[in-house]
Amino acid sequence: MALDPATIHRIAKLARIRIEDWQAAQLEQELNGILGWIEQLNEVDVEGVEPLTGGAQMAMKMRDDVVTDGNIRDLVLANAPEREGVFYAVPKVVE
Amino acid sequence: MMAGSSMFDLTLAQARAALRARKISAADLTNAYLGAIEALNPELNAYITVTPELARAQAAAADAALARGEHAPLTGIPLAIKDLFCTEGVRTTAGSRILSNFVPPYESTVSGNLLRDGAVFLGKANLDEFAMGSSNMTSAYGAVTNPWSQPGGNARLVPGGSSGGSAAAVAARLALGATATDTGGSIRQPASFCGLAGIKPTYGRCSRWGVVAFASSLDQAGPIARNAEDCAILLGSMAGHDPKDSTSADVAVPDFAAACARGVRGLRIGVPREYRMDGMPPEIEALWQRGLGWLRAEGAEIVDVSLPHTKYGLATYYIVAPAEASSNLARYDGVRFGLREAGADLTELYEATRASGFGAEVKRRILIGTYVLSAGYYDAYYLRAQKVRALILQDFTRAFHDVDALVTPTTPSAAFAQGEKMDDPIKMYLNDVFTVPANMAGVPGMSIPAGLDDAGLPLGLQVLGRPFDEQTVFAVAATLERAAGFTALPSMRAGVRA
Numbered sequence: 001m002a003l004d005p006a007t008i009h010r011i012a013k014l015a016r017i018r019i020e021d022w023q024a025a026q027l028e029q030e031l032n033g034i035l036g037w038i039e040q041l042n043e044v045d046v047e048g049v050e051p052l053t054g055g056a057q058m059a060m061k062m063r064d065d066v067v068t069d070g071n072i073r074d075l076v077l078a079n080a081p082e083r084e085g086v087f088y089a090v091p092k093v094v095e
Numbered sequence: 096m097m098a099g100s101s102m103f104d105l106t107l108a109q110a111r112a113a114l115r116a117r118k119i120s121a122a123d124l125t126n127a128y129l130g131a132i133e134a135l136n137p138e139l140n141a142y143i144t145v146t147p148e149l150a151r152a153q154a155a156a157a158d159a160a161l162a163r164g165e166h167a168p169l170t171g172i173p174l175a176i177k178d179l180f181c182t183e184g185v186r187t188t189a190g191s192r193i194l195s196n197f198v199p200p201y202e203s204t205v206s207g208n209l210l211r212d213g214a215v216f217l218g219k220a221n222l223d224e225f226a227m228g229s230s231n232m233t234s235a236y237g238a239v240t241n242p243w244s245q246p247g248g249n250a251r252l253v254p255g256g257s258s259g260g261s262a263a264a265v266a267a268r269l270a271l272g273a274t275a276t277d278t279g280g281s282i283r284q285p286a287s288f289c290g291l292a293g294i295k296p297t298y299g300r301c302s303r304w305g306v307v308a309f310a311s312s313l314d315q316a317g318p319i320a321r322n323a324e325d326c327a328i329l330l331g332s333m334a335g336h337d338p339k340d341s342t343s344a345d346v347a348v349p350d351f352a353a354a355c356a357r358g359v360r361g362l363r364i365g366v367p368r369e370y371r372m373d374g375m376p377p378e379i380e381a382l383w384q385r386g387l388g389w390l391r392a393e394g395a396e397i398v399d400v401s402l403p404h405t406k407y408g409l410a411t412y413y414i415v416a417p418a419e420a421s422s423n424l425a426r427y428d429g430v431r432f433g434l435r436e437a438g439a440d441l442t443e444l445y446e447a448t449r450a451s452g453f454g455a456e457v458k459r460r461i462l463i464g465t466y467v468l469s470a471g472y473y474d475a476y477y478l479r480a481q482k483v484r485a486l487i488l489q490d491f492t493r494a495f496h497d498v499d500a501l502v503t504p505t506t507p508s509a510a511f512a513q514g515e516k517m518d519d520p521i522k523m524y525l526n527d528v529f530t531v532p533a534n535m536a537g538v539p540g541m542s543i544p545a546g547l548d549d550a551g552l553p554l555g556l557q558v559l560g561r562p563f564d565e566q567t568v569f570a571v572a573a574t575l576e577r578a579a580g581f582t583a584l585p586s587m588r589a590g591v592r593a
Contacts, residue, residue, distance in 0.1 A: 012462060015421060015461050044404070044486065056342050056537060078200055093440075
């Protein structure tokens, strides 16, 4: 399944990365190269194989549902690129 | 008091003994390393950020503790911290422009464990952007130069990646050891390229809390150091259960350093026949055979094994890792922290910020990951890759029924020149062909320097072990290390050109 420029632009939109047309042309070549190489996985017989979702061969631990942290508003906001008082500021979303 | 250059000859274990015996002070040791960084870092670019004041304060605290007769496992030991570990109050970039102004208000668990044990932090080590790369060429803060070069050659070589700054810093003696992370080979490949030891422990052995995430089901922290024993000491401090990481394993941390002395008598060592790749340089094959001979001479039994899905490891990785990365890196949106580029509306702000903040390789991987997870393609790519991943794990599980560890080459070549393999992403990805399967399966893997190639560059052998059996990995690696007697040093290093 080869990617065309329209699909590249659609994926970039989904990923919220602005790309120019010249970049789309270059990405088309690079991504199709990578996806073509990945096609080799179609040779593998995966019939009846359960997908492996994680890196650890162990059950997740349960923990108590309690607050263990908090009251650090200023630390949380300290790296904000733009603030309005104790809020993050962004361009107007709702008219 | 010791002369400057001989101070650099001490390994971490030796420096620790000298500190405890009060033969050297933490202040002198730290100042020597800071001086070396000042002299050599402009050429090597191993550190993105150097923290001399912090280091001197930590060294002073270490000397005060030592004067009271108190010492923790790493009291006064100067280290480099890969700039992927969040460090409280010290800028943490992940090698990306998008985090160029990010100062974490918290300490990662692993770096916090090292501080708990008395370590001194010299600064933050360079890396491929978001740990995505095998050459350290993708860092927004410039390439790292390998302190090794071909005798007589002018080409600047890559230190490997993504932990290229960590490896270059330790090899050039700009740190006694370093933290690193490994998602597909990012500890083992740079360790091999720089003539060092490096271990990626079992997935879950070290907490991922506070480590900038790349591919969460594969990422694992570990040390790079001069030898197996130094790695064992560092891993002993870095490892341990952390309730803040739900994938952190609640298992005891054994004495890794003691395991280095165990030897290999009676062990069954597997040689996976699928790692004998077409086009592999004959000298790597010869080094591998030599390594197996050393183990046989020390009483191990060498056994042929098969890991039939080895050849699919890389393709599987290049679905799973970008998929997880596309999700993890969604957080960089220009709103809560990091870079922000202006936009007329919120969507434009996101798109402009991410276009300007991420480099080319990171964008490629986010786009691949977005595509393989998108509606209509999920089953064909991501689900299939997860099933192949299960088969790769099954290969290892079956092999470890029969053998105690596996020994393979670490990389299919020695360090290459800066700028090489940059035109073709797949060529670059092939660097990790021997290291990626361990991440897919979550098993521990270590690279140990075993010899030089014909051009005088270091080559490593890799030891893979059962989950949570790093002790056997250390036993095998330390045996290889003793037999190899690897004493070669890079031409560019502190004490020589500093």
